Amino acid sequence: MTDNLNEDDGTSEMEFPELEPPTLIDDGQFTIPDGWEETEFEQGVYGPDQKEGVQARFESESDTIEVIPVEFERMGNSEFVQGLNSDMGKRESSPEIDEKPDIDPQTSFAVHLRYDTFSSWDSEYYTITSSGDDALAVACWLANADVAGSTAELDEIVNIHNGETMDYRDRSDKDRLEDSFAEDPGRCLISGSPTQSHEVSIPFRYAPLLEGYPTTYQDVPAIPETVDSFRATVSHTEWTEHELDEDAFQSQVERTAEGEYTLDEDVIDIVEGFPAEDVTLATLGEE
Structure with missing residues (x-):
């Protein structure tokens, strides 16, 4: 499928229904929408490395979105x-x-979907994350996208994620994310000035707050097949003034009610509006 849909044969550019954008982060929280129910939530430690994380399940009629602690390994092909x-x-x-780096078995967290199609049901491992809280955020975003409009059902969301739909570019989330981020971050996350003094890791759950973060036409964040974190830099001046350390952005999500989760306000204040093109997005196995 070519990018140019305005050929001489009279084909016009495809038009899409106007969808109400899903609510991803509101007042420092991400939540599941009406019509979805949190039927399981457990914070704990998982795997032989005793990694902190979460296991959760959201259900709506016959659709299910789960956060599942898993062992992830990559070897050869x-x-x-x-x-x-x-x-x-x-x-x-x-x-x-x-072509990707090998990964020894490690505790990770999968976002797994089970959903209705036109004739039966299907399932999908949507993404694998290094953080249970990041997987929880992705699960909530997908639940919100599911109720955002009549065409935003889970099977359509999965097809768009995988590049298996006749949308205006027919691209997967992986393609949407290419060339969207810095190869090496070089602007201070706080002041915006050039620097490479201190590198910090920002959890993926803050993705919707970054200016220009790639989305689908449904306003669903483009999500890679595996997710580690964002990498950014902070100048030594800001590092000292704000008394930062390597774990400054790593506070856990707080569950304030069923299906309601609160992010760190201090991290939001720093990250919100920072250009996505000035951070690096690392996937599993990348240094």
Whole structure:
């Protein structure tokens, strides 16, 4: 499919329905929308490395979005996902995987969807994250996108994520994210001045706050197949003045009610509005 849809044969540019943008982060919180229910939530430590994280399930009629603690491994041309507290798992092999760095087995968190299609049901590992709180945020964003408009059902959201739909560019989330971020961050997260003094890690759950973060036409954040974190830099002056350390942006999400989760206001104040093009997005296995 070509990018130019205005050929001489009279084909006009495809038009899409006006959808109400999903609410992703509101007043420092991400939540599930009306019509969805939190049916499971457990914070704990998971895997042989005793990693802190979360296990959760959201349900709406016959659709389910889960955050599942898993063991993730990449070796050669194959990736392996195995549930730590369930028998859910998958193995995927491709030449594209062979180009990625190997990853020893590590505790991670999968966002898993089970949803209705036109004739039956399907399931999808939407993304694998290094943080349970990041996976929880992604699950909430997808639930909100599901109720944002008549075409934003989970099967359509998955198709767009994978680049398997006839949208105006027919691109996957992976393609949307290419060339959107800095190869090496070089602007201070706080002052905006050039610097490479201190590198900090910003959890992926703050993605919607970054200016220019890529989205689909449904305003769903583009989400890679695996997620580690954003990397940014802070000048030594700001580092000292704000008394920062390597864990300054790593506070856990607070569950304030069923289906309601609160982010760190101090991190929001710093991250909100910072250009996405001035941070690096690291996936699993990247240094």
